[in-house]
Amino acid sequence: MSKVDIIVSVRGLNKAFEARNVLKDVYIDFPRGKITSIIGQSGIGKSVLFKTIIGIMTPDSGSIIVDSEDITALPEREKRRIRKRFGYAFQDAALFDSMTVAENISFPLREVLGMKDKKEMRRIVREKLEWIDLPGIENKYPSELSGGMRKRVGVARTLAVEPDILLFDEPTTGLDPVLGANINALIKRVNEEFGITCIVISHDIIGTFKIADKIAFLADGTIKAAGTPAEVAQAEHPILKQFLQNSFTNLEVASPGETEMAG
Numbered sequence: 001m002s003k004v005d006i007i008v009s010v011r012g013l014n015k016a017f018e019a020r021n022v023l024k025d026v027y028i029d030f031p032r033g034k035i036t037s038i039i040g041q042s043g044i045g046k047s048v049l050f051k052t053i054i055g056i057m058t059p060d061s062g063s064i065i066v067d068s069e070d071i072t073a074l075p076e077r078e079k080r081r082i083r084k085r086f087g088y089a090f091q092d093a094a095l096f097d098s099m100t101v102a103e104n105i106s107f108p109l110r111e112v113l114g115m116k117d118k119k120e121m122r123r124i125v126r127e128k129l130e131w132i133d134l135p136g137i138e139n140k141y142p143s144e145l146s147g148g149m150r151k152r153v154g155v156a157r158t159l160a161v162e163p164d165i166l167l168f169d170e171p172t173t174g175l176d177p178v179l180g181a182n183i184n185a186l187i188k189r190v191n192e193e194f195g196i197t198c199i200v201i202s203h204d205i206i207g208t209f210k211i212a213d214k215i216a217f218l219a220d221g222t223i224k225a226a227g228t229p230a231e232v233a234q235a236e237h238p239i240l241k242q243f244l245q246n247s248f249t250n251l252e253v254a255s256p257g258e259t260e261m262a263g
């Protein structure tokens, strides 16, 4: 990559919990309008990195630059202004079971954007449901949907606020390979049709190598390798090689997860 337009830049990030330094001087740039994936072993600090980027966890030191503004240094009000540019789905991003699909999708509209116009909210919900090819399910409850449908509604919910930057923490967790591939394809569509910068944390190595423009490997608190999928696949880094090898081996013995059946 030559001169790249960077939308988010993480610089020298540190985060410790009691005695454990989880993030140790993490540097990573996220190119604008591209899909960047962060991979690494379970428990290594991917979700901690995710939470510091979206601003719900405060780093011990370091900066997160969003379009040349260091959001870690901003007062709370200003942070909120920047956060409106982010859409995100947590690991195991469950929908709220007690809310209908429409209420779930309009939740960030009310909570993040402070929207009050019910008619406008209904319009946005309808538009997003059409976009994920699930029109007309506004009044259904999550328990009435299949696992794959719930994940798609989760994607629709992240899109509701029309973000510039979308972050997903393990979006394909708990899905079988086919449904996982559907979600990856949906993320690719989000990126291509709307030009939204996507940051995807994943242990779904095959899917990641298919959709990502850039991959960063997190191990022992720092980014050990970063580049295009081809570059990362060929990187001469022992821990990375081991990780990739294990991921492919695990895949062969993995049992099928949830299937596309409602209820």
Ligand SMILES: Nc1ncnc2c1ncn2[C@@H]1O[C@H](COP(=O)(O)OP(=O)(O)O)[C@@H](O)[C@H]1O
Pocket (backbone or CB within 6 Å): 017, 022, 040, 041, 042, 043, 044, 045, 046, 047, 048, 049
């Ligand atoms: N709020 C917290 N308090 C204490 N320890 C935490 C907290 N959040 C994460 N950790 C620890 O940080 C490490 C990294 O966790 P996490 O980022 O969730 O890993 P993963 O790479 O699987 O997403 C783990 O050892 C975890 O126990």
Ligand SMILES: [Mg+2]
Pocket (backbone or CB within 6 Å): 046, 047, 048, 091, 169
């Ligand atoms: Mg995690």
